[in-house]
């Protein structure tokens with residue numbers, strides 16, 4: 001638990017909320033711009049990549065363990081002068097500048113600019129063996145992990161556009177893709193559905209849900225799933241080497257409800273080609289505003305943009321951002 005502190009709010013030019021690739025990159029850029037940023041790490045220091053194993057699409061590393069990559073990003077942010085604070089933001093007041101940010105420990109900050117990098121969490125199924133095999137055959141990201149399943153059999157769970165797109169993407173690697181959906185029709189748009197159903201590598205399992213994942217412990221490997229018929233309740237095994245769970249993501253934006261504009265799924269809305277939110281001086285980067293790419297490198301890129309925009313905002317005010325975009 002963070003140490004309990006109670007004192008005057010600490011003043012800062014840039015306050016970054018979140019310590020995933022977006023937050024650390026924003027911290028590195030803001031620190032190198034001599035803005036002495038403070039970064040509040042949150043419950044998951046390092047963000048989503050700390051719960052995965054090999055990452056093979058981070059430029060510059062042929063392969064790197066997710067947790068190691070995030071430790072290196074934190075070290076770099078500290079090295080250039082960012083102050084990384086182990087705390088959780090519990091309340092923000094964006095109604096006037098400087099913005100008030102309060103933390104779980106009792107610490108509070110008055111910030112000239114805020115960069116929101118609170119990310120998103122994949123929805124999981126909550127199966128008995130799911131956590132055990134996460135990163136070892138169970139994944140929530142085909143773009144990240146599809147490459148590991150060349151010539152193998154995979155199962156994808158879900159019925160929306162994401163599930164169908166992930167299943168189609170996986171046909172580029174896997175020899176067989178099982179799509180498992182608990183209803184008898186997909187929610188995905190018709191064009192995607194037609195492409196999926198016409199693909200010879202895809203087999204659909206209607207009215208089916210996953211009861212559990214099966215595999216070996218040494219080495220940790222998925223060998224199949226148990227399917228349950230949603231109509232009859234009957235179960236049956238389905239052999240596969242990987243399970244992709246594509247039932248959506250939840251952006252971490254509850255904290256900003258009523259203060260920052262969000263779309264109907266809760267993702268923060270930013271101006272085109274910018275990280276500027278609906279409140280001048282508050283910027284958003286990474287998965288908290290991006291439901292399209294959801295990658296470490298895109299989150300880092302947006303973190304860089306947010307820091308540069310915060311710097312411009314501090315120097316010239318909100319109008320500088322629109323001028324820069326012209």
Ligand SMILES: Cc1cc2nc3c(=O)[nH]c(=O)nc-3n(C[C@H](O)[C@H](O)[C@H](O)COP(=O)(O)OP(=O)(O)OC[C@H]3O[C@@H](n4cnc5c(N)ncnc54)[C@H](O)[C@@H]3O)c2cc1C
Nearest residue numbers: 018019020021022042044047048089119286287294295296
């Ligand atoms: C299992 C898995 C494997 C993945 N593999 C890859 C891969 O191989 N390659 C790839 O490019 N991408 C991969 N991704 C996706 C990648 O991890 C995300 O796109 C990326 O981490 C998003 O970065 P982010 O900085 O936006 O947010 P996140 O990484 O989600 O970090 C959010 C941060 O916000 C903090 N936070 C939240 N609420 C608060 C609060 N109230 N106060 C303070 N802090 C808060 C959290 O503690 C966390 O540090 C994977 C994701 C998962 C789940």
